[in-house]
Amino acid sequence: MASSILHITTPQRWEASQVEGEYRGDTLATQGFIHCATAEQLDGVVERFFQGQTGLVVLTIDPDKVLPPIRWEHAPDANELFPHIYGPLNVDAVTGVAPLSPG
Secondary structure, three states, X not given: OOOOEEEEEOHHHHHHHHHHOEEOOOOHHHHOOEEOEOOOOHHHHHHHHOOOOOOOEEEEXXXXXXXXXXXXXXXXXXXXXXXXXXXXXXXXXXEEEEEOOOO
């Protein structure tokens, strides 16, 4: 298992979650989990889902501090396992926030 996992979001969504005490992202309500990736998977995720978008941030998450279950699952059309958080992410599990830089 990875020592940390990553999630891409908007600064506004992250700031709102700090007030609320938990982060729900944009897929928890619709898909039942929050999409994450390892550092090695991040470039592919950006290329596939965030191409051309700017002003995003990357959350670094300590999996040992995450309260909901994390399941490593295959994504459609991917031959690798991705970490999915099955519930609202407790904000104290986030150990870093950095701007998503191209490349």
